[in-house]
Amino acid sequence: MSVSHEVRRIGDLSRSQLENLVAAATAAPSMHNTQPWRFRITGSFIEIQIDPQRALPAEDPQGWTQRLACGAALFNLRMALMSAGFAPKVNMGLAGQSGAAVAQVALGDKHICPPWAQELADAITKRHTVREPFVEALVPADVQAKLQNAAHEEGADLRLFDDSASLTEIGRLIHAAHFWHVSDDASAQELRAWTGKSADDREGVPSVAAGPDARPSELLDFRDFSRGEGRSMPLSKGYESRPLIGILSVPSTRNVDDVYAGQAMQRVLLAATAHGLVASFLSEIVEVPETAARLAERFLSGHHPVPRMVLRMGYGTAAGHAKRRDVSSVIIDERVAP
Ligand SMILES: Cc1cc2nc3c(=O)[nH]c(=O)nc-3n(C[C@H](O)[C@H](O)[C@H](O)COP(=O)(O)O)c2cc1C
Known part of the structure; x- marks a missing residue:
């Protein structure tokens, strides 16, 4: 402009x-x-x-x-x-x-x-959320450092994990949070109201951006954005075995820190995009207080003990994306x- x-x-x-x-x-x-x-x-x-x-x-x-x-x-x-x-x-x-x-x-x-x-x-x-499986490729250390720097510049912290022990533990917590949401009628109804939209809808998530159904054996659980009409995963394919998982955290639960967290999250996402990466969000683990507390206890320390987003990052392409009003x-x- x-x-x-x-x-x-x-x-x-x-x-x-x-x-x-x-x-x-x-x-x-x-x-x-x-x-x-x-x-x-x-x-x-x-x-x-x-x-x-x-x-x-x-x-x-x-x-x-x-x-x-x-x-x-x-x-x-x-x-x-x-x-x-x-x-x-x-x-x-x-x-x-x-x-x-x-x-x-x-x-x-x-x-x-x-x-x-x-x-x-x-x-x-x-930048668009990519819920498709990523290719099996690790994110190089220098790119990881740039993502962490992006978070620091906006007053947040970004802890990154791609080792199988951490991924398994984070996966278990996501599973617990996901189970909580699917078992809660009000949460399930809310999700249905905003998802499974047509590709032309200008709010909510269209099915085309939903990503295929995860198999029960997958490392991570994903929200169903297709209202139960999801594509099944091709047999030859599965989700990547070692995504890069980032836990973004801030100093406190004050409202203003949520706004700082949002700025930091976006700076990380844009830096990721600039380096050829794509990302999806695993926010259920942060939404459920019990799993958020456990995540903080196990993976965070120091001046940024409050997790505000968990991102899955790697290399891949979107099948479609959500429009805006x-x-x-x-x-x-x-x-x-x-
Ligand atoms: C706070 C927050 C929580 C989100 N939670 C999830 C989630 O649990 N699963 C997911 O796939 N996407 C999640 N998203 C991504 C949104 O669905 C996505 O940003 C929205 O549909 C717009 O699409 P776009 O990111 O492609 O522009 C979240 C985004 C935000 C900001």
């Missing part, structure tokens, strides 16, 4: 420039593709708000996944603004309060976009016409 020299504040942007920025933000991932955000536009900032209509009360009664998704949208918005030649100023002061606002983002000073930010901005539209339905434009 190119912006003329006269643009100094959000109020100076044209409607189409604004829509491009919001489109970049809404390319962020969200649980079940609920897209739980709104963007209030004033003359001086874009305020990212949680949309209370898009909550998941059974699976996420605390609303932390909404804050995470809005944090991911915030990170995309920051990168889109940097790519447009600004050094955005972010006010996170509202994130800790009970209202809907998560952050206010002002244009900031004019700034030449550094290569690292351009690389991440370029990855925004290329039209940006006009998420923009609340309060700018005064000139």
Whole structure:
């Protein structure tokens, strides 16, 4: 997006420039593709708000996944603004309060976009959740270090595992969390309401992005995004035996740390995309308090003891992906016409 020299504040942007920025933000991932955000536009900032209509009360009664998704949208918005030649100023002061606002983002000073930010901005539209089996290939150590650095830059930690003992233990915890969800009627109903959508639907997860049914012998359990209509796995194929599993964690359960976690998650995902990796989410283990506590006890320590996402990363391709609502339905434009 190119912006003329006269643009100094959000109020100076044209409607189409604004829509491009919001489109970049809404390319962020969200649980079940609920897209739980709104963007209030004033003359001086874009305020990212949680949309209370898009909550998941059974699976996420605390609303932390909404804050995470809005944090991911915030990170995309920051990168889109940097790519447009600004050094955005972010006010996170509202994130800790009970209202809907998560952050206010002002244009900031004019700034030449550094290569690292351009690389991440370029990855925004290329990133999609890939639930297909990955190829059997390990992620090199230098790429793993870049993913960890991406999390650290946003105030989070990323512990990575591809050894079979850790994968087996994490797999067992995911299995316990998955069993909890499928046995809970309200959670199962909520999942069905948002999944098994057609490829053209602009919210929820389409069956085409669901991934094949995992065999009972697989290492990991996956949510069924196809409403029970899933493709069966070809006999010749199975899920990869050694995915790279990343546990993203933050210092506390404060609301503002969920927003930081979302930014860090998105930075990791975009860095992964830039390095040719794909990812899917294994968030059930974090959603169920008992398995989250066990995960923290076994795998986390120090200053970042609260797990906020578990990612499966590797090399593969998407069979299809989830669309987004039209940006006009998420923009609340309060700018005064000139
Ligand atoms: C907090 C959170 C939890 C998620 N949980 C899962 C999950 O348990 N399983 C899964 O396959 N995808 C999960 N996702 C991925 C979303 O389903 C995905 O982001 C959404 O459908 C949009 O698709 P996209 O990522 O391809 O843009 C999660 C995403 C977020 C942000």
